[in-house]
Each structure stands twice: as C-alpha cells, then as structure tokens.
Amino acid sequence: MSLNNTTVPAMINTVSTIPYDTGDNAWMMTSTALVLLMTPALAFFYGGLVDHKNILNQLFLSFVCMGIVFLQWVLFGFSFAFGPPVSSGFGSFGWSVLRFGESYNSNYSPTYPLLTYCAYQATFAIITPALISGAIVGRMKTIPYMIFIFVWSTVCYDPMAHWVWGENGWLKQLGTLDFAGGTVVHILSGVSGLVASIILGKRHDYDPKSTTAHNLPFTILGTCLLWVGWSGFNGGSANSASGLAALAVINTHTAAATGLVTWVVIDAMRGHVSISGACIGPIVGLVAITPACGFVQPGWSILIAIIAVCVVYVLLLLKKYMHYDDTLDVAIVHGCGGITGAFMTGLFSQKWVNEAGGSDGAFYGRPVQLWYQIAGILTAIGFAAACTAGILLPLHWTIGIRLAKEEEIEGLDVSAHGESWEVAASNAVSNLIASMIEEKLSRTRHLEQHGSFNLQYIPPNAGEKSITVPVSNVSIKAEAPPDCNTQKNEEQEMYTERSNEV
Numbered sequence: 138m139s140l141n142n143t144t145v146p147a148m149i150n151t152v153s154t155i156p157y158d159t160g161d162n163a164w165m166m167t168s169t170a171l172v173l174l175m176t177p178a179l180a181f182f183y184g185g186l187v188d189h190k191n192i193l194n195q196l197f198l199s200f201v202c203m204g205i206v207f208l209q210w211v212l213f214g215f216s217f218a219f220g221p222p223v224s225s226g227f228g229s230f231g232w233s234v235l236r237f238g239e240s241y242n243s244n245y246s247p248t249y250p251l252l253t254y255c256a257y258q259a260t261f262a263i264i265t266p267a268l269i270s271g272a273i274v275g276r277m278k279t280i281p282y283m284i285f286i287f288v289w290s291t292v293c294y295d296p297m298a299h300w301v302w303g304e305n306g307w308l309k310q311l312g313t314l315d316f317a318g319g320t321v322v323h324i325l326s327g328v329s330g331l332v333a334s335i336i337l338g339k340r341h342d343y344d345p346k347s348t349t350a351h352n353l354p355f356t357i358l359g360t361c362l363l364w365v366g367w368s369g370f371n372g373g374s375a376n377s378a379s380g381l382a383a384l385a386v387i388n389t390h391t392a393a394a395t396g397l398v399t400w401v402v403i404d405a406m407r408g409h410v411s412i413s414g415a416c417i418g419p420i421v422g423l424v425a426i427t428p429a430c431g432f433v434q435p436g437w438s439i440l441i442a443i444i445a446v447c448v449v450y451v452l453l454l455l456k457k458y459m460h461y462d463d464t465l466d467v468a469i470v471h472g473c474g475g476i477t478g479a480f481m482t483g484l485f486s487q488k489w490v491n492e493a494g495g496s497d498g499a500f501y502g503r504p505v506q507l508w509y510q511i512a513g514i515l516t517a518i519g520f521a522a523a524c525t526a527g528i529l530l531p532l533h534w535t536i537g538i539r540l541a542k543e544e545e546i547e548g549l550d551v552s553a554h555g556e557s558w559e560v561a562a563s564n565a566v567s568n569l570i571a572s573m574i575e576e577k578l579s580r581t582r583h584l585e586q587h588g589s590f591n592l593q594y595i596p597p598n599a600g601e602k603s604i605t606v607p608v609s610n611v612s613i614k615a616e617a618p619p620d621c622n623t624q625k626n627e628e629q630e631m632y633t634e635r636s637n638e639v
Contacts (some may be wrong), residue, residue, distance in 0.1 A: 161377045162249035165257055172260035175366035176203055176267050182359025183271045184467055186413065187228035191275045192352070198270035198282065202263050205283060206290050210259045211235055217295035219245060219258065219303055228299050231329075232239035244304045248377060257373055257401025258298070265294055265322045269479050272330030276340050276545050279553050281538040285528055289329065291530040293524035297321050297517065312506065313513035314486060314496060316385065319428025320517040327472020331463055336529045339462035341542050353412050356606025360416040364393050367423050371430045381431055381491060388430040388438040389423065395442035396422020403450055417470060421449045422560040424471055425478035432486035432495045441485070445477045467560035476514055483510035485486055 180199035204216070216232035223229050239250050246254040266286040273282070300306040301315050308320075315321060338429045371389040375382035400418025404410045425445030426438050433441070452469045463469070483506045486498040497503040532538050544552035551557060 155251060158248035161608050162253055164378035164382065165246075165249055165253045165373055165376070167346075168369030169253070169257045169260055171366045171369025172257070172373065173203075173265070175260070175363055175370065176200075176264045178269055178359045178362030178366055179264060179357070181355045182416070183274075183465055185355030185357075185359065186271075187274050187351070188548065189351040189558075192550065192551055193556060194279075194553055195270065197279075199267040199552070201283060202267040202270075202286055205287050206263045208257055209287055209290050210255075210262050213289060214262060214295050215255050215258065217291065218262075218298040219255075222299070222303065222305050226300065227296065228303065255378075259369075260320060261322060262290060262294055262298070265318075265326050266290055268322070268326035268467060268471055269330045269333060272334045272463045272467040273337055273501055274340075274464035275549060276337055276540050277333075277538055278540055279549075280580065281532050281536060284532065285333075285538075287639035288528050289524060292528070293325060293329070293426060293521060294321070296404060297325055297520060300516070301513065303398075308513050308516065311512060312496060312509040314432055314482050314494075314506070314510065315428045315479065315513065316431035316482075317371045317427045319424075319482070320513045323424050323427065323471040323475030324479065324514065324517040325521045327468045327470070327475060329525040330467030331461070331472060332525040333521050333529060334463040334468075335461050336526065336533060337462075337539055341358045341545055342466070344464050353416075356416050360419060364423065366389075367393070367427075371427060375431060383432040384435075384490065387435055388426055388433065389436045391435050392422040392426035392442040393419040394422075394431075395427075396420070396446050399443050399446040400450065403446075409422060417449070417453075417466075418446055421446050421470055421474045424474035425481070428475070428479045429482040429486065432482060432491050432498075433489065434485075434490060437481075437485040441481050443477060445474050448477050449474055473621060476518075479510050479514050480507070480508070482509035495539045 176199055180196045183199065184192050184195045211234065212226070213230060213233040215235065216230055217228040220228040220230070220232035235252065235255060237251060239252060242251045242254070245251065266289055269286075269289075299322050300308040301313060301321050303309065313320070335509075367389050368386050372382045372386040375385055396418040397415060398418075400414055400421075401410055404414050422442035422445065425441050429441060449469055452473055453466060456466070456469065482498070484499050486495055486506065487501055488495050488497045496506050499507045529538060539551070540552070
C-alpha cells in the first residue's frame, strides 16, 4: 500500500507482455490469504469475550462480512477506492465488476497482476467493518447490521482508502503516512464502533465493573491467529517480496511481543496477570505499529508499542467512568491505538528506511510531518463519525436497529438465529431428565416423553412477571428393566451422580 509518492499523470492499465515477478505475486497472494485468515481469527477473539448467549451471533457478525463486503468490493468497491479517479477525493465506476481482467497497472501492482492487488485490498475491506461488531455486542438486529456494513463500506471505507492509498488521494498528496491501515482500518473502525455503541445505547444488563468473557481459550486462539495474519497485513503492504516487506514483518512481531510483555508486566505490578488482558496487549502493539511499520527502524517499534499499551491500559481503567457501552473496547483498543500509532509515525519515520514512500519525521528534523499525521487522524475521526451516524440514525428511525429487551436478555443465539452452541450442556440436562423420569416411573414398561427443561426467575415483587428461560428441549424414550426392584439402589446412585455432574 505504501506506493511511490511520485505523481503519475494518468492511470496506466494495459495488458502486459512482460512476465510478472512470480516472487512478488506469490508473496502478495500469500499475504492475501494471511489477512483473510484474520477475519475468522477476529471472530474467535471476540467470541471468547462475549456472554455465552451471544457467541454464535458474534461469530456470525464477523463471518458475514466475508460475504457482503467481498461482493461489494467486486461489484464497485475496488473501483471506488482505486479505480480511474474522478477527482482527488473519489474513484469511479470505471473498474466495476473488475472489467480490467488480468491487466498491468504501474501504480498499484507494477510487478504482478492487478487482480492480485484487488484480492489483497479486499481482505482489508472485509476486516474493517468486522472490527466494529465488537462494540455492539448483544443488542443490534441482524438485518440492520448487514445493511449497515454494506453501506458503511461504500460511503466510508472506500473513500478513505482512496484518500490515503489512492495514487491521487488528497491525503496521500498532502503527505500523510499510513503504511498498512492505522487511519483507514483502525481509526475508522474504532470511531465508528464508538458512535454505533452510543446510538444503540447500553445493554439492559450492562455492568461496567464485570466481565462476561466465557471462553478465553477462544480468545487466545484468536489472538495467536491475528498475530500470525498480521504478517500479511503489514508485510504485504510493502507491495513486493522485498527488504521493505522484511522490515514491516520484523517491526510487526517486535511490536506484538512488546505489547504482550508490557501488558503482563503492568498486570503483575498490580497484583495479578489477566489472561484476557494478556491477549489485548499484543493486539494493541500490532494496531499501533501498523501505520509505521514500513517507515521506522525496529527499535522504534518497541517504544511505539510500550507507549500505546500504557495509553490503552489507562483508558480501560477509566472506562467505568465513561457513559457508553462499547462492549469489547473497540474505540479504545483500535481507535486510540490507531491514533497513537499514526501520531508517532510522524515522530519516528525516516526517509532512508523507505526511500520510495517515506519521509523524515519530527525526530529527524521535519516536524511538519507531525501535522500531516494529525490532518489524517482528524479527517478519519470526523469522517467515520459522520458516516456512521448518517447510516445508523435513518435505520433507527425507520426499520429500527435495537433488539427488544426480552430478546436481548434471552440472547441473540436463540432470538436471532434459533440455535445454541452449548451442546454438551444440553446433553447433560437431557441425561438428567431421563434419569429423573426413569426413577419416577420405573415400573412402567415403556415410556416416551417430549418436553423441555426450564429455569425460572421469580422476582421479589409480586407485581412483576416471572421470567422462564428454556435450557433444553428433550425427547426421552426408555424401557424399564424386567426387575425394577433389584436395581433400585443402582438407579438412585446413577441419578445422584448425574445430578452432581450437571
């Protein structure tokens, strides 16, 4: 994504007779696969942190982006972001439905097919709206969410990608540096997540002092896969299998490792090491280094990660005093992490590190670069906030975006999808019910029952309605043994044992 700053008079897009560099093409296709992996990795990262009643829905909110956004990207998204420009602010329909075929383009893919570049950029477009889903956990209707990500990708992500990475984008021409998505991906998604959470309002059972994380192994798995996938996220942004790609990759892993260690050390100093916190640490380091990884020396990546983790850690401690419900802290981790990284890119970047697209920062005698970074940061914040509010408020006033209270309390897995992931728990309940029925009707030769097992909450106020939550639907078919009396003690022991297990 970091391309030569030299202004090219016209978009060159012709069928090439010169063989492509197979090494560059192979690296870019590998990077495409790595970044695409990050969306299901994000699903696991988020999924392990939410309440058990919303895990399937949370996985779906990331998964569905792979379908909706990629289709949008092929139809017109890539053309809006990188197609023949109408102006420095907008692309066009010129490359809609990817009509260019296996063409050569000197601006975006000088050594490999333009289709490879299109596929690589599509993976960025997919994961960006998926990041927003972490801010709206458990309270947004599914259909409005899908409409939102389609429209948001079109009116928010595509123009911002053009401004920052398009050959004639106005922020690129201004001098704003963003190697792999600090502004385009993380600030956009963080700010949009914050605005979405404010418009939706707090969850009915919101408690800022508690955590609903139910499956931290999922979160650890997601963290590790995100870390691996970030190699393509940042390394592929070099646009070739080059020394610049190697620099981006080493900076990426250095920042992730620093973020992990920094978070663990701070936690240990405060008395205990949180597993969920240890997963957030490397993510913050990765977010912060993303805009800078192709512009700074590896030593700076350590400092960038330390500063970003400290900023995010303090903000998370202060979150309980903030009056909004960003469920998985998208605004703080991605928004503030991206802002911190983009700002420090203006401090520590060096021209010699990236001769083609880099610039010297404030620490190397060029303080104006810091102002170019601030311009990009403020543009991303304002544009993301305006687009998100402009999409969600009309949806809220027309079809509605917020779940009913009863559906929210029940959980979206059941209310939105009619399914549950807790197979083991359901089987345990079914076994318990089977034992109970067999014990009570042990003298009946044949038995077939269909029913449900419910938990009931009875409020202390007699005027309030009680709440019944179905735990399991069961179907029991049993046959009593020939001599029930001789097995009475054995059945009683079996019933007691299964009850204790559940």
